[in-house]
Amino acid sequence: ATGQPVVISTWDAGLNANRGAWQVLQPGGRALDAVEAGVMVTEAEQSCCVGLGGRPDRDGRVTLDACIMDEQFNCGGVAALERIKHPISVARRVMERTPHVLLVGEGAQQFALAQGFPLEPDKLSADADKDYREWLKTSQYKPVINVENSDRRPVGPVGGKHNHDTIALLAQDARGNLSGSCTTSGMAFKMRGRVGDSPLIGSGLYVDNAVGAAAATGQGEDVIRIAGASLIVELMRQGLSPKAACKAAVERVARIKGSKARDIQVCFIALNNRGEYGAYALQKGFNYAVQTADGKNVLLDSEYLL
Ligand code: SD4
Numbered sequence: 001a002t003g004q005p006v007v008i009s010t011w012d013a014g015l016n017a018n019r020g021a022w023q024v025l026q027p028g029g030r031a032l033d034a035v036e037a038g039v040m041v042t043e044a045e046q047s048c049c050v051g052l053g054g055r056p057d058r059d060g061r062v063t064l065d066a067c068i069m070d071e072q073f074n075c076g077g078v079a080a081l082e083r084i085k086h087p088i089s090v091a092r093r094v095m096e097r098t099p100h101v102l103l104v105g106e107g108a109q110q111f112a113l114a115q116g117f118p119l120e121p122d123k124l125s126a127d128a129d130k131d132y133r134e135w136l137k138t139s140q141y142k143p144v145i146n147v148e149n150s151d152r153r154p155v156g157p158v159g160g161k162h163n164h165d166t167i168a169l170l171a172q173d174a175r176g177n178l179s180g181s182c183t184t185s186g187m188a189f190k191m192r193g194r195v196g197d198s199p200l201i202g203s204g205l206y207v208d209n210a211v212g213a214a215a216a217t218g219q220g221e222d223v224i225r226i227a228g229a230s231l232i233v234e235l236m237r238q239g240l241s242p243k244a245a246c247k248a249a250v251e252r253v254a255r256i257k258g259s260k261a262r263d264i265q266v267c268f269i270a271l272n273n274r275g276e277y278g279a280y281a282l283q284k285g286f287n288y289a290v291q292t293a294d295g296k297n298v299l300l301d302s303e304y305l306l
Contacts, residue, residue: 005022068182132189
């Protein structure tokens, strides 16, 4: 136990998410409650890439992926969940109220409704609708990677809009316990039914309280390929620092992808059980937000490989 809470989360939306988490942690709350509260802020913000404001799949449906994990290997997730505002809270219910870890699609929605979550309108946000119509003109299914997000430039499949703002958030509470959360609308204009890394325990998120926690954002397929978050936790177990472990995972993706590595982005954040944190990305443009007990909540540019 460190006595010093800390929160780390992905991209610039992480700053607001960290504030949400901090409201739980500062008065001595539990890391699990903090990681849920933190990303709920982002889910409610209706941004491009998390929650119901997210870009749809290529059939025009917003399908949400999320997972959560606590300090005792309890975990839950939902994938391809539609018309529910807070997938992270449904993921937590899967963890706490079912014998399962992952519910998908219609079954996940049924469960959410049975748990009292309201069914939201079947409607794209104005921005998502505009982007979708634009995308339909070519209907080119080719995920384009967000490599310059830090200054809100290029990227994305449509009109310079970024497509990569999954929020993943890791926290340690004053008791020294770790938890993590991850939530996203996934890659814009993905195939219907496509599931990324973000709801998958071990890929998008992993927590081992005796070692540390890790989470991912970027091209989900290439995070799944290396079981990214789990790999990073195992590397920290072997003694690597959070940043070195994230870097080793990025290097593994780069090795596998060879010359195609330039076409994708993968990014990792990690937090060990001593409260040390770090991040690493394949390409320039990834940033992450860190809130520490000195009261500071800062956005940091990640180092990168290429
Ligand atoms: C996915 N990893 O669905 C997610 C996308 C992402 O920031 O991270 N966006 O593959």
